[in-house]
Amino acid sequence: MAGPSIDALGQFSLTTGLGPLGRAINFTNSNEAMLAAAVIIVATFAIGLKARALVPGRVQALVEVLYEFVQNMCLDTIGEEGRRFFPLVFTIFSFILLGNLIGLFPYFFAFTSHIAVTLALALFVFVFSTAVGFYVHGFRFLKFFVPAGVPGWLLPLLVPIEIISYLSRPISLSVRLFANMTAGHVMWEVFAGFMLMLTAGLGVYGAIASVIPLGLNVALVALELLVAGLQAYVFAILTCLYLHDAVHMH
Amino acid sequence: MDPQSAALLAKDIGAGLATIGVAGAGVGIGNLFGSFVSSVGRNPAARDAMFRDVLLGFALTEAVALYALVIALVILFT
Numbered sequence: 001m002a003g004p005s006i007d008a009l010g011q012f013s014l015t016t017g018l019g020p021l022g023r024a025i026n027f028t029n030s031n032e033a034m035l036a037a038a039v040i041i042v043a044t045f046a047i048g049l050k051a052r053a054l055v056p057g058r059v060q061a062l063v064e065v066l067y068e069f070v071q072n073m074c075l076d077t078i079g080e081e082g083r084r085f086f087p088l089v090f091t092i093f094s095f096i097l098l099g100n101l102i103g104l105f106p107y108f109f110a111f112t113s114h115i116a117v118t119l120a121l122a123l124f125v126f127v128f129s130t131a132v133g134f135y136v137h138g139f140r141f142l143k144f145f146v147p148a149g150v151p152g153w154l155l156p157l158l159v160p161i162e163i164i165s166y167l168s169r170p171i172s173l174s175v176r177l178f179a180n181m182t183a184g185h186v187m188w189e190v191f192a193g194f195m196l197m198l199t200a201g202l203g204v205y206g207a208i209a210s211v212i213p214l215g216l217n218v219a220l221v222a223l224e225l226l227v228a229g230l231q232a233y234v235f236a237i238l239t240c241l242y243l244h245d246a247v248h249m250h
Numbered sequence: 251m252d253p254q255s256a257a258l259l260a261k262d263i264g265a266g267l268a269t270i271g272v273a274g275a276g277v278g279i280g281n282l283f284g285s286f287v288s289s290v291g292r293n294p295a296a297r298d299a300m301f302r303d304v305l306l307g308f309a310l311t312e313a314v315a316l317y318a319l320v321i322a323l324v325i326l327f328t
Contacts, residue, residue, distance in 0.1 A: 009327055172313060179316035186323075234309035237302075 006193030008186045012113055030111040037098035037111075066094070070236065077240035081247050085240075088128070092121065093236035100181060100228030104221070112231075113181035115174060122174035125239050133246035144249050173238060180231050184224040191217045265326040271318030278311040 014028040021027070048063030056064055070090045074082035096112060103110020111117050133141040145162040146155065191213040198206035198213070251259075286304045290297045 009323075175317060175320060176309065176313035179320050180312070182323075183316060183319055230305060230309055234306060237306060 006190055006197075008189050008193075011185060011189055012182070029109040030114060030117070033099065033102050033109045033111045034095075037095060037102055040098055041094050066090075070094075073237055074240055077237065078244045078247060082240070082243075085243050089236050089239055089243075092125070092239055093232055096121070096177065096235050097229065097232035100232055101225075103181065103185070104224055104228060110181050110185065112177055113185060115178045118174040118178040119170070121235075122170040122177075125173065125242060126170040129239075129242040129246045132243060133249070136247055137249060141246075141249065144245065148250070169242065173235065177231050177235055180227055184220070184227060187220055188217055188224075191220070261325055265322045268318055268322035268325055271321075272315040275311050275315030275318075278314075279308055282307050282311065 014030055016022045016026060016028055017032050018027050044059065045063055048059040051057055051060050053060060067090070070093050071086055074086045074089050078085060099110060099112040099117075102108050103113060133144065145159050145166065147158070147162070150158055194213040195210040195217075198210040200206070202209065282304065286300065289300065
């Protein structure tokens, strides 16, 4: 027996936009959201930096707060060499932050809820930090997998474990962001489905009782706002930590 | 019981079992914030310095719960 079921994952399917031109080049709603995120970041910075006041106005203050937040994160985690990586970390942080935030609005698409997008970002960070490690240290970077002060008989056990945990970094980085976004949106859809099923099944009493899932959904909006910012921060700080490992090798 | 409904039954049971894994994350996150609260009680001045590491630890622990949730969703929907 199968009653009315809630289609939790249908909201993540891609549709093409921009009419016939979009269908020709497969310009999906995910691409639209990414383009919107990029345009919003660039426009905010263009407007904020145009004023150049010593005492900043509102937009300039917002831009300066974001800049200093990410720059302090880079310098504290990577050290003085962090200045070279600051543009990369800031791009990743702001792109993921806006991707998460755009998905919070109804009928908009959260492009970070697709594993393809988050895996691409995480693989880039992984390959880039490994390449930086080999560039700075040469083949001595492989000594990263041999921690200092380990007795020799333990090494054949420890080095494979270290290598496997290093190779699991892109997986954990991508799945963390993807699962957080997907779980949030699925919970919204499921509780909204509960509201509709209550109203359809129990009539007026169901409509009154559906205030409970509605209240849960409103609380979930607050939680998802927190999660959106937190996941962008965690992705950025883990990027900084991996770059610290690559540059300092401990 | 015919194979198709047996498969649906097994899917539901498997998804339910996979969700047990999120319990560990509940313990870990409660532990983390409990020790944060007690260390702020001992040394309130260290609160801002410590809070960033608390958020990082929370997100890393939450990720493990979400791995279990992803497996449950994969079992349920494919």
